[in-house]
Each structure stands twice: as C-alpha cells, then as structure tokens.
Amino acid sequence: MLISVFSATACFSQEIQKATVSDTARKRNDDMKLMLAYSGPGKYHMLLDQLAGIWKFSDPKRPFVKGILTRTPIYDGRFYSIEITGGKLALPVADGKLQEGNYQNLLIEGYDNVKGKFVTISINNHIGSGIQMQEGTFDPNKKAFIYDWDEELVPGRIKSNRKILTILDNAHYLEEYYQQIGGQQVLTRTISFEKTEEK
DSSP, X not given: OHHHHHHHHHHHHHHHHHHHHHHHHHHHHHHHHHHHHTTSOOHHHHHHHTTOEEEEEEETTEEEEEEEEEEEEETTTTEEEEEEXXXXXXXXXXXXXXXXXXXXXXXXXXXXXXXXXXXXXXXXSSSOSSOEEEEEEEETTTTEEEEXXXXXXXXXXXXXXXXXXXEEETTEEEEEXXXXXXXXXXXXXXXXXXXXXXX
16 A cells, blocks of 8 residues: 555656646747747837938038948848948047047947837947947837937046937938037037938
C-alpha cells in the first residue's frame, strides 16, 4: 500500500512539473507575440514616411544656414535615418583647435509604440559632444510634430528646447525652434524645407 501511495505521489508531482513547464512555455510564447506586436511599424510610422526623401533647406534670416537633408526608411519603416549636410563652419577638432568644414548632422527617428511618443536621437559635428534625445507628439489639426528636450552644452547650463515641424504640403515643411527664456518659449530660428527627390 505504501508503494502505491509513493508511486501515485511521484506521478502527481511529475504532472505538476509538466503543467508548470507547459504554462511557463505558453507565457513566454504569449510574451514574445506581444513584444513583436508592439515592435512593428503602424499608422504613426506612416506619418513619418511622408517626410522620406531628399530636401533642400534654408533659413531666410541666415543665408549661411542651407544644405541638403536626406531621410531614408530603415528596417521596413520602423525607423528613419536622416543625414544633413549644411554650409561651412568652424568645427572643433583635437587639442581645442578649430577647422573649417561642412556642418553635418545624423539622426535616427521613429515612433515608440509603448511610450506612445515620437522619438529622435541626434549627433552633429559642430556644437555639443552629447547624444541629443527628443520626444514628441503629433497635432493632426496643425499637421505638426512637436518635440521637446533639454540640453547641457556647458556644465550646469541646462536649456529647454522645442522643435515644431509643420507639414505645409507634399513638398514643403517648416521647422521652428524655440528656447525657454524667462519662463516663455521664444522662437529662435525657422528653417524652410523643399523636397527635391523621393527616397
């Protein structure tokens, strides 16, 4: 009788272990499906897609601010790679020296499905040694992306910034840059973009 009890207990224990392993595997599978569902491009990525292409840009108030921007979809439209080449500037190089060269900026742009935010990371060869990170939203009424971020270009001096990218039509958009000064958002520059080629 004792042998029968031990045998039944062992079988019952094995069944519990099998059920636990099965539940764990099922949960992992469900988690993977959920993660993949949150990873794919969707309708918000399509908003960014309308900006794909090659654009020339200029600042009417600063003739030296002009150049070419190329926005290219990567990873099946999950992200966008942006390369900017501007005019000549004094650029920082080693040992505190300056060297003349073209302004360059590299960005990766996307939409974070989990946060529900547009996201951009940016580096350039002119001002700043950090990686700038921006988060934003889209206003469908104004057809505008609104990005906010803080930057610390000099230790202890943190500046709050805003960029508003407004789509004017299929071939034109504006970028307006604001800085928090005295508790108010002050417009510091406006850049016009015109599409020259689809990408």
